[in-house]
Amino acid sequence: PEQWLFRIAHNAAQDHLRRRHRERSRMTEIDMTTIEDPSGSADARLAAAAGLRSFMQLSVAQRGAVILVDVLGLSLHETCEVTGATLAATKAALHRGRAQLRILAAEPEQAAAPRLDADDERRLRRYVDLFNARDFDAVRALIAEDIQLEVVNRLRLRGKAEVSTYFGNYDRISDWTLSLGFVDGRPAILIRNPQEPDGAVRGFMLVEWRDERVVQIRDFRYAPWCLIDAEISTVEGPASLEPAPSRASGFVP
Template sequence: MNGGKPGVDRDRREGLLALATALRPELHRYCARLMGSVIDGEDVVQDTFARAFVAPDELCAVPQLRPWLFRIAHNRALDLLRSRATRVAEPIEAALEIVDDSKADAVETLMRKEAIETAVSRFAELPVAQRSVIILKDVLDEPLAEIAALLGISVDAVKAHLSRGRARLREINARTDPFPDARIASANVVRYINLFNQRDWDGLRALLAEDVRLQQSMHPPRSGAADVGMFFTIYAKSEGLWLKPAWVEGREVIAVFEHRAAPKPTHFMWLEWREGRISFIRDYRYVGYVADDARLVLASDVRSSGHGTKL
């Protein structure tokens, strides 16, 4: 495959890698809603890239990169959903409910707006087929024929799932409280945030367990206190960053703001603790799109900088 024109193949491969990276936010919008979690959605995206580019030279043989990546991500997400026993069976009668093509454009626009504004976690209440079709059509604006090709079903089946899914999503949105209540931050997280906001990097390194691990999307993982300690050296170069305790999807996280008065965070991180020491850090600094879809609630804790604000 590389015979005669290695430079051309290398340029094409690098171009495809750059294009694939540019597709990450769109892939995440799909995977997060399919999984019902911005965190799980990014795990699927990360796994998709690991699987897709294990042999970069094979990229040159990929006819259409975007549908190829979406198919890998879709199949990986379904594997995870099945393994967690969360997949809901699609009623057979749904195939009889075909969406009316004669509906006005204004109604279609309203449907799309509702889907886009729906919290990521609520999509998990839909059967998987309805979930996939709603996301692809109403969130990503994919043509019906391309949705059918990706899911391996007919266009009429796509229309059926779309009709049933939209109706269910309206019911879900009508009965679901839009935001969870603010919670109180844990002592460990408050300690971490206060040390960070005071720029006490040595104090933060002292919190690391010897076998601590660090994971950042698009970067190789780090392990061990010495290597992970470099994490704070990198953050020390970014002046003005301000941390606040927060919650997302029932998980205590740390919201990272560009400066103390910034209206919304650029990203977030979450920590795991063992006997008062940090054993794991998951940082989303390089994939800010994860925070864009997150329903993040600042913790209410007078000992820290959080004010209970809902973002």
């Protein structure tokens, strides 16, 4: 989805700014007076520092223009080629998007906690409890015949027969436990390694439902860049079942 594409672009921009800061910090004061930084505009710095929620409050045209020009560094003409918009429309969207980002950056950040509705929490909690108990036959009973699975950065599977092998892979390893939470405000299943004392989130899953059946799973266990700067929160509630012992080791997608 657009959110994860944005995160990659956003992180690339932040990495660039951090590298430039380290390079500049090594220069003497005299060196600094002789250098003009062509990419250090206030708008570019603001766009690189902006969070996902701020960008999602822009219109599609404004968001696209700001990301392409101020985050990825494309020229106006290159941006027109990517978006198919006219030069005048691109300039207008970029101007309005920059102005809106400045307004949003000046506002106090709203920290309203995301919430799950009762049905979503019930379905997700059952999925997590069965997964943690390694009752994968019961988990397979929850998935639809036309289910689609993506282990991001690894593989894609379609249909219940193919996707059923995915659960066997988790059954062979013990470096995970699941819990309910949110990633950037979106309901998610958080993956932690119970053997790590810090308890940090190491990945997450997004599960889509149709009625009482799972129709899509996106597993970000092997896409750690999606966690960089992500807003992660845990859903408090009844304790999930403890993970049952695994039978072997080594995840084989």
